[in-house]
Amino acid sequence: MGHKITIEPVTRVEGHGKVTIHLDDDGNVYQSRLHIVEFRGFERFVQGRPYWEMPVLVQRLCGICPVSHHLAAAKALDVIVGAGTGDGLTPTAEKMRRLMHYGQIFQSHSLHFFHLASPDIVFGIDGDPVTRNIIGIAMQNKDLAVQGVMMRKFGQEIIEATAGKKIHGTGAIPGGINKHLTVEERDRFLKGPDPVNIDKMIGWSQEAVDFFKDYHHKNKDFIDNFSVFPSNHLSLVRKDGAMDLYHGVLRAVDPEGKKILHDIDYQDYLSYIDEEVRAWSYMKFPYLKEYGKREGWYTVGPLARLNTAEFIPTPLAQKEFEVFKSYTNGKPNCMSMHMHWARLIEVLHAAEMMKELLNDPDITEGKLVVKGNKRNEGIGLIEAPRGTLFHHYEINGKDQIIMANLIVSTTNNNQPMNEAVNFIARNYISGKKEITEPMLNAVEVGIRAYDPCLSCATHAFGQMPLEISLYDSQNNLLDRKRK
Numbered sequence: 001m002g003h004k005i006t007i008e009p010v011t012r013v014e015g016h017g018k019v020t021i022h023l024d025d026d027g028n029v030y031q032s033r034l035h036i037v038e039f040r041g042f043e044r045f046v047q048g049r050p051y052w053e054m055p056v057l058v059q060r061l062c063g064i065c066p067v068s069h070h071l072a073a074a075k076a077l078d079v080i081v082g083a084g085t086g087d088g089l090t091p092t093a094e095k096m097r098r099l100m101h102y103g104q105i106f107q108s109h110s111l112h113f114f115h116l117a118s119p120d121i122v123f124g125i126d127g128d129p130v131t132r133n134i135i136g137i138a139m140q141n142k143d144l145a146v147q148g149v150m151m152r153k154f155g156q157e158i159i160e161a162t163a164g165k166k167i168h169g170t171g172a173i174p175g176g177i178n179k180h181l182t183v184e185e186r187d188r189f190l191k192g193p194d195p196v197n198i199d200k201m202i203g204w205s206q207e208a209v210d211f212f213k214d215y216h217h218k219n220k221d222f223i224d225n226f227s228v229f230p231s232n233h234l235s236l237v238r239k240d241g242a243m244d245l246y247h248g249v250l251r252a253v254d255p256e257g258k259k260i261l262h263d264i265d266y267q268d269y270l271s272y273i274d275e276e277v278r279a280w281s282y283m284k285f286p287y288l289k290e291y292g293k294r295e296g297w298y299t300v301g302p303l304a305r306l307n308t309a310e311f312i313p314t315p316l317a318q319k320e321f322e323v324f325k326s327y328t329n330g331k332p333n334c335m336s337m338h339m340h341w342a343r344l345i346e347v348l349h350a351a352e353m354m355k356e357l358l359n360d361p362d363i364t365e366g367k368l369v370v371k372g373n374k375r376n377e378g379i380g381l382i383e384a385p386r387g388t389l390f391h392h393y394e395i396n397g398k399d400q401i402i403m404a405n406l407i408v409s410t411t412n413n414n415q416p417m418n419e420a421v422n423f424i425a426r427n428y429i430s431g432k433k434e435i436t437e438p439m440l441n442a443v444e445v446g447i448r449a450y451d452p453c454l455s456c457a458t459h460a461f462g463q464m465p466l467e468i469s470l471y472d473s474q475n476n477l478l479d480r481k482r483k
Contacts, residue, residue, distance in 0.1 A: 018034075018035050019032065019033065019034055019035070019421055019443055019447075020032065020033050020035060021421075021425045021429055021443075023429075023430070027430065027431045027432070028426075028430045028431065029422070029425045029426045029429060029430045031422075032418070032421045032422040032425045033280055033281070033418060033421070034281070034414070034417050034418050034421050034447065035280055035281050042058070042061060042404075042406065043404045043405060043406055046058070046401050046404050047400075047401050047402060047403070047404065048400050048401065048402075049400065049401050050399050050400060050401075051080060051174070051393065051395045051399055051400070051401055052077070052173070052174055052399075054073040054074075054076070054077060054391075054393065054401065054404075055070050055071075055073040055074040055077065055170075055172050055173065055174075056070070056168065056170055057073075058070070058072075058073045058391070058406075059167075059168045059169075060168070061406075061408075064108060064111070064453055065108055065384055065386070065453060066167055066168050066169075067100055067101065067104035067159055067163065067169070068101075068104060068382055068384035068385065068389050068409075069384075069389070069391070070163065070169065070171075070172055071097055071100065071101055071172055071246075071380075071382050072380045072381065072382045072384070072389045072390070072391040073380060073391045073393075074097070074172035074173065074380065075247075075378075075380030075381065075382060075391070076378040076379055076380030076391045076392060076393050077174035077175075077378055077380070077393070078174060078175055078378065078380070079267070079375060079377070079378030079379065079380070080174065080374060080375050080376070080377070080378040080393065080395060081174040081175045081371045081372070081374055082175075082371055082372025082373040082374055082375065083174070083175040083176065083369075083370050083371055083372060084372075085265075085266075085267060087247065088370065088372075089175070089176055089370060090176060090366060090367045090368065090369070090370055091362040091366060092176075092177065092180065092362045092363065092365070092366030092367060092368060093175075093176035093177040093367075093368055093369065093370075094246075095357055095360055095362050095363050096162055096171065096177045096179075096180070096181065096363055097162075097171075097172055097177060097246065098246050098353070098357055099158060099162050099181070099354060099357040099358070099363060100158070100159055100162035100163050100169075100171060100172070101245060101246050101382065102158070102245070102350040102351075102353045102354045102357070103154075103155045103156070103157075103158030103159045103162065103350075103354065104155065104159060104384075104385065105155075105245060105346060105347070105350040105385055106151065106154065106155035106158070106201070106350040106351060106354065107151070107152045107153075107154070107155025107156050107158075107159065108155070108385035108451075109302075109343050109344070109346060109347045109350070109385055110148055110151040110152045110155060110347060111148075111152050112343065112385070112451045113148070113208065113340060113343060113344060113347070114134070114137070114144065114145065114147070114148025114149075114151070114152075115134045115148060116448060116451070117340055117448060117449070118134075118137055118144065118148070119132045119133050119134065119136060119137055120132065120441070120445050120448075121212075121215055121340075122136075122137055122140060122141065122144075123136060123140075125438060125441050125442050125445050126437075126438035126441070126442075129437060129441070132441075134148075144211070147204045147207070147208070150195050150196075150204075151201060151204055151205070151208075151347075154189075154196065154198075154201050155350075157189075158189065158354060161181055161182075161185045161189075162177075162179075162181065164178075164179070173369065174371075175369045175370050176367075176368045176369035176370060177368050177369070178368060178369075179368070180363065180364050180365060180366070180368070181358075181363045181364055182364070183364055186358055186363065186364060189354075189358050190355075190358050190359070198351065198354055198355045198358060199355070201351045201354070202316070202348070202351045202352060202355065205344070205347045205348040205350075205351045206316060206348060208344045208347060209320055209341075209344045209345060209347075209348055212340060212341050212344050213323075213341070216341065222337070223335070223337045223338065224335055224337070224338075225335075226335075226336065226337050226424070226445070226446070227335070227336035227337065227420045227423045227424055227446045227449065228334055228335050228336065228423065229334060229336075229419045229420070229423055230255035230334055231255060231297075231298065231299045231332075231334055231416055231419070232252055232253065232254050232255065232260060232288070232296070232297065232298035232299065233252060233253050233298060233299050233300075233303070233304035233307040233308055233332055234250065234251070234252040234261065234288075234298040234299070234300055234304055234308065234388060234412070235250075235251065235300060235304050235305040235308045235309070235383060235387070235388055236248035236249065236250060236251075236266070236381060236382075236383050236388060237249060237251045237263065237308055237309050237310075238313070239263070240310075241309065241310030241311065242309060242310065242311055242312065242313045243305055243306075243309035243311070243312045243313065243321075243349065244313075244383075245305075245346070245349075245350075245382070245383040246382060246383070247382075249263040249264060249265060249266065250263070250264045250265075250266045250269065250272070250381070250388075251263050251308045252288060252298055252308065253307060253308055253332055254332075255332055255334060256331065256332070257307075257330070257331050257332050260288065260290070260291065261288060266379060266381045266390075267379050269379065269381075269390065269392075270392075271289075272288060272289055272290070273286055273287070273288060273289065273407075274286070274287060274289050275287075275407065275411075276293050281414070283410070283411055283414050284407075284411055284414065285297065285414050285415050286298070286407055286411060286412050286414070287415075297415035297416070298412065298415075298416075299387075299412075299413060299416040300386070300387025300388045300409055300412040300413055301339060301342075301385075301386050301387035301409060301413060301450060301451070302339055302342035302343040302345075302346050302387075303333060303336075303338060303339045303342045304387065304388075305342070305346070305383060305387075306321065306324060306325070306333065306342045307332040307333060309321075312345070312349055314348075314349050314352035314353060314356070315352070316348055316352055317345055317346075317348045317349035317352060320345045320348060321345060324338075324341060324342065324345060336416075336420050336446060336449045336450075337449055339449045339450065339451075340449065343451070376394055376395050376396070377392075377395075378392075379391070379392045379393075380392075384408075384409045385409075385451065386408075386409035386410055386413070386450070386451050386453055387409030387410075387412055387413060388407075388409060388412055389406075389407070389408055389409050390405070390406060390407035390408075391404075391405075391406055392404070392405040392406070408453070409453070410452040410453050413450045413452065416450065417446075417447055417450050417452060420446035420447065420449070420450070421443055421446060421447065423446070424442050424443055424445075424446040425443065428442045428443070429443075
């Protein structure tokens, strides 16, 4: 008799969803799906609003990564107001936006690793759920917990100084930025007492990378084999192939490292990328048109960025990048748990970039805004913490939004997350007759590696607990567990 397991909702990620796992008559997994079950329709209700509202309005998609939406929308509107596609801004505007963005990368990655992912690393995926959380981390490893809190705080303060507020700021406007960094703000970040200066953040970032590498060395079987499957990888890269989290051209590589999207101008993304709708989820499934729905799906995010980039343009992160790449002999890394390793290398890179920008005189003086000939359509892309984020707008003659298309990072990772669930289900749930908490958490760990923000992807509200239901082949309920 076959069975069906439902995991609903999923915890320590942001948004709503459930997982269903179908077992055949022999008790083996033959189908698994990550369902996104909430819908808010953000792309529809922004229609009719003045275009200049978008950088502030779209931040309401998410309280975790509002800066990413803020900047992607601003970049799309740069095109509409005739300021170019990322390289047409004034030096002050671009560098202030970059500083804001690297502050966002730094705080979001720190939040995810220290608060959401590290409990599974420190206590194990089958550890006691009472202590498998940030409070348990603080009790067992106070220094690790303090570093996570202080690193996130530093990133948020960078955002506040550049955007005006830590959450839902107003710094980026069509064609530029609306403020400079003050000399006092700059000096506080550069020269403040420990632990509130950038050099301390760089040191702690290096320690975080070392922490993960040490854990990996001692737990290779878990980190390397927990969730592994071949995938294409997509991200922005700088025109010379360097990692660039703010601007660039679109590149994709296949599981062997062959380039399959050749550094295209992202204003032309619709010629290369499409989205599939499936009846069982509100979240779409993007894919590269040339390779079709079944072969053209791809992964985005920290792992993808390290797989597509040729180098990282900051010295400490580049050194770690070389270690990371050597582990797979230069081939793309398709091990889901290595997403955490890649994420921490990006934390280090973001810290180095913040120091470079804080030492740049353009952030304290210079022209803020440029405008040119207005257009009725613009596309803005940015590498959000979770991966490539697309904002696409059209306006009418009254300056109102008449079309909005958002492909958020978690949507781009929809198929990879489904692949991760399927891999883990086949290894942890096949042959089982009842659901245990470690089984439930194992599925969550696989999803959590992608740091999904399901409220961005589906425009849903709230937290995301988890439920698993077990059904036979006739859809009769046999067992249910809920967190």
